Amino acid sequence: MNILANYHTHSTFCDGNNSLQEIAKFAYENGVNYLGFSSHSAYPATTGCEMHPEKFSQYKEDIFQLKSQYKDKMEILFGFEADFLPPLSFPDYSYYEKHNPDYLIGSVHFVWNQDAIENGTMTVDDETGKVQEGLEKVFAGDKKKMVQTYFAHQREMLKSCDFDIIGHIDLVRKRNKPLNLFSEDDSWYKKELLATAKEIAKAGVVVEINTGGMARGATTSPYPSVDFLKILRKFDVPIVFSSDAHSVENLLYGFDVAANHAKLAGYSERQYLTLDGWKTLNI
Numbered sequence: 327m328n329i330l331a332n333y334h335t336h337s338t339f340c341d342g343n344n345s346l347q348e349i350a351k352f353a354y355e356n357g358v359n360y361l362g363f364s365s366h367s368a369y370p371a372t373t374g375c376e377m378h379p380e381k382f383s384q385y386k387e388d389i390f391q392l393k394s395q396y397k398d399k400m401e402i403l404f405g406f407e408a409d410f411l412p413p414l415s416f417p418d419y420s421y422y423e424k425h426n427p428d429y430l431i432g433s434v435h436f437v438w439n440q441d442a443i444e445n446g447t448m449t450v451d452d453e454t455g456k457v458q459e460g461l462e463k464v465f466a467g468d469k470k471k472m473v474q475t476y477f478a479h480q481r482e483m484l485k486s487c488d489f490d491i492i493g494h495i496d497l498v499r500k501r502n503k504p505l506n507l508f509s510e511d512d513s514w515y516k517k518e519l520l521a522t523a524k525e526i527a528k529a530g531v532v533v534e535i536n537t538g539g540m541a542r543g544a545t546t547s548p549y550p551s552v553d554f555l556k557i558l559r560k561f562d563v564p565i566v567f568s569s570d571a572h573s574v575e576n577l578l579y580g581f582d583v584a585a586n587h588a589k590l591a592g593y594s595e596r597q598y599l600t601l602d603g604w605k606t607l608n609i
Contacts, residue, residue, distance in 0.1 A: 333362030334568035433493035537580035538570025555591030
């Protein structure tokens, strides 16, 4: 049995290029069984690419119309990719209780320096020049401290928030090649991965193998790296395939690569989410 599913999907409600209706049509025509919408959210705030809270009701209404339209054809799920940006935004069900989503993706896009809060925040999910600019402004160019802080934020999110899927857990790799932020062979970097994997296992969340960086030409392999996946496999952390699609043509991008990635790390099973909960499928 082959199940096609994607839960990390962005539309014109945030920074995606296609409407919910266009995405659902494309998904159905291409054999998708389970489609989850996950607009960016920094509720109750917004940082620019996130969906404004005023649009939440319309977003939910449109998705529920599609649920009805595709009933018995394709299961559609209502979700958010929620930013961890304390004290403003938390990927936690208590923040989204009013809207009652089917699932939440918890993600870290922004990093801040605990020793110099006045320096503001930077994002690791931007073009190379802007990441470099943020590194200089927020961390005075200290690459190691920035990377360690990124993973510390992930662990803090895992300890304090209630969500289902953790998004692109080593997104800090996105601009590593041009900026030489770290070596994946560095002992301190491996310690960050191990510490983060332990917290993921404790939290009981699912890790996505995210092909979005590949689709947009930023990386040559999915998030997380095979080495990180091998550590996660030792802790029996479950995985799900995600495209982080911002355009319909990338909705199922690189899932064959994701499968090979998982197998290299020792995985033989992946998860998929239904309205009845998580299910397991052989890779």
